[in-house]
Amino acid sequence: xxxxxxxxxxxxxxxxxxxxxxxxxxxxxxxxxxxxxxxxxxxxxxxxxxxxxxxxxxxxxxxxxxxxxxxxxxxxxxxxxxxxxxxxxxxxxxxxxxxxxxxxxxxxxxxxxxxxxxxxxxxxxxxxxxxxxxxxxxxxxxxxxxxxxxxxxxxxxxxxxxxxxxxxxxxxxxxxxxxxxxxxxxxxxxxxxxxxxxxxxxxxxxxxxxxxxxxxxxxxx
Numbered sequence: 001x002x003x004x005x006x007x008x009x010x011x012x013x014x015x016x017x018x019x020x021x022x023x024x025x026x027x028x029x030x031x032x033x034x035x036x037x038x039x040x041x042x043x044x045x046x047x048x049x050x051x052x053x054x055x056x057x058x059x060x061x062x063x064x065x066x067x068x069x070x071x072x073x074x075x076x077x078x079x080x081x082x083x084x085x086x087x088x089x090x091x092x093x094x095x096x097x098x099x100x101x102x103x104x105x106x107x108x109x110x111x112x113x114x115x116x117x118x119x120x121x122x123x124x125x126x127x128x129x130x131x132x133x134x135x136x137x138x139x140x141x142x143x144x145x146x147x148x149x150x151x152x153x154x155x156x157x158x159x160x161x162x163x164x165x166x167x168x169x170x171x172x173x174x175x176x177x178x179x180x181x182x183x184x185x186x187x188x189x190x191x192x193x194x195x196x197x198x199x200x201x202x203x204x205x206x207x208x209x210x211x212x213x214x215x216x217x218x219x220x221x
Contacts, residue, residue: 001025001026001046001047001116002025002026002027002028002044002045002046002164003020003025003026003027003028003045003046003047003048003049003112004027004028004029004030004036004039004040004045004047004048004049005017005020005027005028005029005030005048005049006030006031006032006033006035006036006039006040006048006049006050006051006054006059006062007029007031007049007051007054007078008031008032008051008053008054008055009051010031013029013031014029015105016049016105016108017029019105019109020109020112021178023109026160026161026164026178027178028045028178031054031055032054032055032056032057033054033055033056033057033058033059033061033062034056034057035056036048036050036054036057036062037057037062037065037066040062040066040071040073041066041069041071043071043073044164045073046073046074046116046119047073047074047075047076047112047115047116047119048066048073048074048075048076049076049078049108049112050062050063050075050076050077050078050095051077051078051079052077052078052079053079053080059077059078059079060093061093063075063077063093063094063095064093064094066094067093067094074096074097074115074116074118074119075094075095075096075097076095076096076097076098076099076108076111076112076115077095077097077098077099078099078100078101078103079098079099079100079101080100080101096115096118097111097114097115099111128163128166130163130166130206130217130219131219132144132145133149133202133206135159135160135163137160137163137164140153140156142156142159142202144202149201149202150201151198151201152197154179154194155194155197155198155201157178157179158175158179158191158194158195158198159198159202161174161175161178161179162207162215162216162217163217165217166217166219167216167217167218167219168216169210169213169214169215169216170214170215170216170217171213171214172188172191172192172214172215173188174214175191175214175215176188176190176191195207195209195215205218206218
């Protein structure tokens with residue numbers, strides 16, 4: 001499942017992203033309201049963690065704009081404010097839950113899981129079918145016909161990033177950001193090593209290199 005964090009406190013945002021990534025979520029982070037609205041409007045997220053006090057556009061406006069446009073993604077609002085008025089205003093704009101800073105990380109994870117369960121997203125993810133391949137992102141298993149293809153955790157994580165955006169170009173930077181650590185300072189060519197491994201195991205034609213841009217998972221004709 002994909003989560004979006006909209007939080008201008010970069011240290012907090014990084015900490016939350018690392019923790020939630022370790023929980024098994026794919027996490028994107030932006031630091032202002034305008035970018036948050038743009039990313040959330042793409043409709044690819046299962047939940048948005050939204051700070052209220054943001055540059056560009058505050059969280060109330062982001063939330064109300066999303067709801068006015070018909071987006072029903074669960075929204076967990078974060079704020080340093082405290083008081084019944086702030087909570088009521090956040091919920092009135094369409095937020096699903098509200099958490100006041102400072103908060104326990106354990107409590108945040110519990111709220112995230114509760115919102116996903118409430119929406120029905122805590123069950124198995126859809127199985128993605130590409131020709132004779134079936135990729136189960138919930139069980140983290142890959143099958144070719146009736147035979148299971150064994151992938152390492154990192155190999156599957158790279159494949160998952162491509163599967164979630166089948167037909168789109170996914171940059172090396174996007175893969176590094178989601179599969180490795182945000183602060184990863186090693187050789188970025190590590191992505192190519194894992195792409196090569198996936199091609200060996202799943203077929204050379206499945207993943208196309210788009211020179212200078214990234215990789216695209218091809219849908220077999």
